Amino acid sequence: MAQGFLVYVENRNGRIRKGSLETLATARRLADALGRTVDAVIVGDDAAAAQAARFGAHRLFRVAPADVYNSRDGVVELLAELVRQESPAWVVASATAVGKDCLPALAARFERSVIQDATEVVVEGGELLIKRPIYAGKAFEVLKPAGALAFLTLRPNVFPAAEAPAAATVVELATAVDPARVRTRVAEVRETAGGKVELTEAAIVVSGGRGIKAAEHYPLIEQLAAALGGAAGASRAVVDAGWVAHHHQVGQTGKTVSPTLYIAVGISGAIQHLAGMSSSKYIVAINKDPDAPIFKVADYGIVGDLFQVVPLLIEEVRKLNA
Amino acid sequence: MKIGVCIKKVPDTETRIRIAPDGRQVSLDGVSFIISPYDEFAIEAALQLKEKVGQGEVIVIAVGDEETGKVMRNALAMGADRAVLVTDPAVIETEPYDVARILAAVARKEGIELLLFGKQGVGQDYQQVPTLTAEVLGWPAAAVVVGLELAGGELTATREIDGGEEVDRLSLPAVVSAQKGLNTPRYASLKGIMAAKKKTIETHALAALGLAPLAQRSWEVIRLEMPPARAAGRLIGGEPEAQVKQLVELLHTEAKVL
Numbered sequence: 001m002a003q004g005f006l007v008y009v010e011n012r013n014g015r016i017r018k019g020s021l022e023t024l025a026t027a028r029r030l031a032d033a034l035g036r037t038v039d040a041v042i043v044g045d046d047a048a049a050a051q052a053a054r055f056g057a058h059r060l061f062r063v064a065p066a067d068v069y070n071s072r073d074g075v076v077e078l079l080a081e082l083v084r085q086e087s088p089a090w091v092v093a094s095a096t097a098v099g100k101d102c103l104p105a106l107a108a109r110f111e112r113s114v115i116q117d118a119t120e121v122v123v124e125g126g127e128l129l130i131k132r133p134i135y136a137g138k139a140f141e142v143l144k145p146a147g148a149l150a151f152l153t154l155r156p157n158v159f160p161a162a163e164a165p166a167a168a169t170v171v172e173l174a175t176a177v178d179p180a181r182v183r184t185r186v187a188e189v190r191e192t193a194g195g196k197v198e199l200t201e202a203a204i205v206v207s208g209g210r211g212i213k214a215a216e217h218y219p220l221i222e223q224l225a226a227a228l229g230g231a232a233g234a235s236r237a238v239v240d241a242g243w244v245a246h247h248h249q250v251g252q253t254g255k256t257v258s259p260t261l262y263i264a265v266g267i268s269g270a271i272q273h274l275a276g277m278s279s280s281k282y283i284v285a286i287n288k289d290p291d292a293p294i295f296k297v298a299d300y301g302i303v304g305d306l307f308q309v310v311p312l313l314i315e316e317v318r319k320l321n322a
Numbered sequence: 323m324k325i326g327v328c329i330k331k332v333p334d335t336e337t338r339i340r341i342a343p344d345g346r347q348v349s350l351d352g353v354s355f356i357i358s359p360y361d362e363f364a365i366e367a368a369l370q371l372k373e374k375v376g377q378g379e380v381i382v383i384a385v386g387d388e389e390t391g392k393v394m395r396n397a398l399a400m401g402a403d404r405a406v407l408v409t410d411p412a413v414i415e416t417e418p419y420d421v422a423r424i425l426a427a428v429a430r431k432e433g434i435e436l437l438l439f440g441k442q443g444v445g446q447d448y449q450q451v452p453t454l455t456a457e458v459l460g461w462p463a464a465a466v467v468v469g470l471e472l473a474g475g476e477l478t479a480t481r482e483i484d485g486g487e488e489v490d491r492l493s494l495p496a497v498v499s500a501q502k503g504l505n506t507p508r509y510a511s512l513k514g515i516m517a518a519k520k521k522t523i524e525t526h527a528l529a530a531l532g533l534a535p536l537a538q539r540s541w542e543v544i545r546l547e548m549p550p551a552r553a554a555g556r557l558i559g560g561e562p563e564a565q566v567k568q569l570v571e572l573l574h575t576e577a578k579v580l
Contacts, residue, residue: 073462096484097466097481097482097483097484098483098484100449100450100465101453101465101466103450104418104449104450104453104454104457105453105454105456105457105463107419107450107454107540108419108422108453108454108457108458109457111419112419112540113417113418113419113448113450113454113540113541114418114448114450114540115540115541116447116448116449116450117447117449129544130541131547133447134339134348134445134446134447134546135333135337135339135348135444135445135447136444136447137549138338138339138549139339139341139348139546139547139548139549140546140547140548140549141543141545141546141547142543142544142545142546142547143541143542143543143544144541144542144544145540145541146539146540146541146542147539147540150540150541151540183460183461183462183463183492183493184462184463184464184490184491184492184496185490185491185492186488186489186490187478187489187490187491188488188489189483189486189487189488189489190486190487190488190489191485191486192485192486192487196485198484198485200484201484204579228580239502245503246468246501246502246503247482247503249502252335252444253335253359253360253444253502254502260579261573261577261579261580270336271336271338272335272336278549278552279549281579282573282577282579283552283555284569284573290557295554295557296552296554297552297554298554298555299555299556299577300555300556300558300569300572300573300577301555301556301557301558302557302558302565302566302569303557303559304562304565305562308562309562309565309566312562312563312566313566313569313570316566316567316569316570317570317580320570320574320580
């Protein structure tokens with residue numbers, strides 16, 4: 001059979017990243033359409049491998065965890081070895097922090113660039129057409145990979161993750177990457193999310209803007225996000241004012257999110273903010289200014305005082321979930 | 323210590339993007355250009371390191387055109403010592419790997435010990451040139467960095483990762499890409515702006531760096547598209563209690579997202 005896909009499955013503390021499952025399922029959908037196969041690679045124990053095996057790969061290469069794979073350089077060495085050995089046509093990962101860093105390091109070894117952050121991949125005339133946002137989603141480019149080897153990452157939360165009918169054959173890999181190949185040493189990993197949902201993976205995002213008026217009101221946004229089981233975001237104005245840390249920022253110079261539901265609270269809707277959230281499925285705007293541009297993209301709008309509306313909304317959501 | 327800062331010229335982030343008549347590129351007519359916002363954090367980090375070490379040179383590096391040279395003046399006005407611009411008809415249609423090869427060649431030629439970047443160029447949003455360049459050079463790299471310290475010839479870089487932070491240690495020479503939060507970029511002073519006018523922007527063609535453009539392209543641009551237009555939705559009127567009740571009802575039964 002002709003060359004197919006090689007998917008890097010990211011395993012974080014024994015849990016497979018949601019984006020990796022989406023990537024596996026997408027590779028399988030494309031492989032079926034093209035009559036190709038999907039190989040996947042995971043560093044992890046048997047349980048992680050078993051989970052990954054249900055999501056679309058025909059063959060799953062499993063490598064036992066080792067310190068060397070806690071660094072990007074170690075993972076890239078492993079992937080480079082597999083690319084040389086298996087000669088895939090497409091190497092794919094989820095566009096997580098890890099994926100977006102590993103794939104360029106890997107592609108460079110094959111003198112290629114990476115198609116980062118794809119939001120749509122279709123098969124046309126036996127080839128892949130890949131759509132990715134540019135200018136943070138103000139426009140999209142549609143690319144066709146050239147040459148026999150392409151590298152791409154898929155934006156998390158955009159592609160569906162579905163289990164495949166047949167489970168993968170697991171191939172144990174004895175490959176041992178030489179720790180001397182690791183140039184950047186990882187000294188420490190700190191979890192700051194404290195078990196909260198990651199902004200780019202969240203199904204529901206609630207963001208606060210200048211309308212919240214002061215840092216001490218940001219918890220109102222967090223409470224609404226928590227009530228909805230979602231993540232809390234912010235506009236650039238709120239981050240620049242120092243009311244909340246930058247990793248909460250949604251927009252062109254922050255994160256791009258595509259949740260099922262995005263609630264913009266006290267956000268006027270500057271073009272650079274809209275760029276980061278306008279691909280959300282449903283948008284709700286709460287703002288006291290009826291002329292705020294955010295209402296032009298919102299599915300549902302409430303013109304009103306957020307300090308009245310949001311506490312009522314938290315209460316109503318809690319009632320619904322009770 | 324020689325610190326290189328790679329910058330990219332991009333349209334101002336408030337620019338409304340239009341597709342050019344050929345359907346394959348963005349129309350840049352009448353657009354005002356800036357240094358990509360993340361690059362400013364890299365410039366600031368370089369200036370702070372030089373000030374801390376007490377000696378050295380900050381060299382701004384870019385691949386681009388005459389307009390790129392103009393935005394490089396802003397970096398010189400912030401305090402960078404000089405600039406190197408690689409401009410050549412063959413670099414107009416470059417892909418990230420080509421840019422990385424060119425930047426790596428400049429870094430080698432200049433004897434750079436630390437090469438800084440913004441984490442991504444705001445525009446094409448390729449998000450890979452720093453990592454590609456590090457690989458071409460064979461140097462250690464830390465991407466999306468929010469904390470950076472240099473002690474005893476070793477860098478400690480704090481990276482933003484999904485749901486947390488990672489602390490990396492790197493020996494020089496190294497590549498680091500800056501994320502917002504690393505520092506607060508300084509404004510160019512009037513004195514800095516005046517001084518920048520006298521600073522050199524050296525220009526090189528590819529041949530001068532011993533480089534030819536790559537024959538292998540990683541992709542072909544088929545077309546550009548605008549995002550699907552969102553129709554304005556429904557404004558919910560009434561008193562706050564009624565508004566909230568109706569909103570939750572709509573999200574629950576119509577949108578089915580709650």
